[in-house]
Amino acid sequence: MLKIQNLHASVEGEEILKGINLEINPGEVHAIMGPNGSGKSTLASVIAGNEDFEVTQGDIIFEKANISELSPEERAHRGIFLSFQYPVEIPGVSVTNFIKTSINQVRKARGEKDMPANEMLKKIREKSALLDMDRKFLSRSLNEGFSGGEKKRNEIFQMAMLEPKLAILDETDSGLDIDALRIVSDGVNRLKTKDNATLVITHYQRLLDYVVPDVVHVLLDGKIVKSGDKELAKELEERGYDWLKAEQVNA
């Protein structure tokens, strides 16, 4: 589904991603772990098409098409979704209006008609219930004044509404309390099918107990230095990253 080849990306002239290779197949869950500043969010942004980052080398292939040059909206139309580490507050746009606009713009781009209002309403009701979201959030301004956990839950609500093929969850677990983590993880699991894929960025093993990864990657200084199964995450939890850094130096 997603194939990243020798991806280099920089911001303001500084190289952040230094040759990433990554392949994710339909039905798989991949996790990326790594120290602060290693480039995890940058990788997520580059896949989502953030224009602040310049891809200097390499390609991003999504469903056999090279999407490196596509705008963020075109990537969303193709089914890529990013749950932001820091969701943006947008005063004056309600959650409901936002998600309606988003869904209908995606449909329009795919040559489909607007979703009928009653169907939309039903879906909103269903998905907000899935995430145990309070109704009153839906009429509030998008993310404005939301607590950290509420913002994350709202991101997954949007994911549930948009039903992407590839969902990238950038530290969706941080800021969530224990119950919320379970609810959100349940939500993510229920949205899983054999045709879609999930890329989870996290610092904690805890989330991976719920959303069990098929592959775990370690990102260090802009490169994936190690990949393994879910046991790798447990090892990282115990040993930290220093041993991997040392291996890098020795290599």
Place this chain on the structure above:
Amino acid sequence: MKLKDKLMSSYLAFEEQVDIDHDIHQVRDEAIKFFETTGFPTKKLEAWKYTSLNSILKEDYSIFPKKEDAIDYKDIKKYLIHDIDTYTIVFVDGIYSSHLSRTTHDKLDACLMSSALNKPKYKPVVDKYFNKIAPKESMVALNTAFANEGAYIRIPKNVAAEKPIQILNFSTGNESALMIQPRNLIIAEEGAQVQIIERHQSLTENPVLTNSVTEVFVEKNANVDYYKIQNDKTSASLIDNTYIKQSRDSVCSMHTFSFGGKITRNNLNFYQHGENINSILKGVTILEGKQHVDHNTLVHHTQPNCESHQDYKGIFSDKSVGVFNGNVYVDRIAQKTDAFQSNNNIIIDDTATCNSKPQLEIFADDVKCSHGCTIGQLDNEALYYLRSRGIPKKEARALLMFAFANNVLDSVKIPEIKKRITKQIALKLGVELGFNL
């Protein structure tokens, strides 16, 4: 001939047509003398620092249009709020058009300034209110000198006008260039309520200069809800001088939507005389090309326990210019005043300019006064966030701009106006969003 000279000699001709024994004549005489000494305002004046009238004063305006032009309802329908029942007072090239208007004397007066000025039965009201709050300023004086026609609205004690009243000024382009000077007088007596919609609209590309003066009296416990829709041709300019005097326990709100015109200057002044008064001033300005809109507002708090809320939003592209000069005076005795002022602007192109100047003079010590002005660009992070959800750049920008203007529309109480303004904003931003604010 220079416009000022033309106006001076036109005044002599004007005198020929009016009753010079009338009390008002003396008022007009004094006014023209005042205008003769001061002339048109220039950028040398602090209050006109950012707005020059030079480019519009050089036209050879007709001062007295020949006669009413036969325009049909279908020509003007789209400029009316026609989907709801209203009283309408329509002027064509400054002259009252009876066949396009629906005036009334039933329960309330929604009629003509010319009758009010000339018929004896209105004399007590005219004596009490006419030219009583319009200050001695050159543009006001010029209007007063020629004051003859406009809307006269009086809502008697405890009457709530059951329909909104529209005041519409059309210019037909019959003259190669036209100057019109409407003069409106609006009185909401004790406990009265009224909604008013005012619009100036040119029907051709010929230059038009409108210098309008409106005096509004909001008596004790009355409520006036006023909307100005400014979306004129880029050949038309407007100097709007509006003066509002409020008595105790009254509420007056003014929404100004400025989307068009060449040069628009809004002198909007609220004078509070009494306690427990609420004054609301809101505006949305969206400009492109070389349009220029200058909001010059004043709220004068003279008594304790009153409020004022000013909230103006501006979006400027191309080479457009926005000016906001917001004045708040709080007298020493006006304790517990709650005065809020905010002016937020988005500059779309760096060729557009915006000047925002709050001026607060507060002499009372126990007050709550806040003000803030911002001039910025669209939030790029927000834009990216929306785009990452599949909303294309253009629509995402429009959505952000909509959201930006949103809270000003929140307080619009006539749903038809809200709907139209929303649509107008979408049109201005060049998008069709199935989006309801």
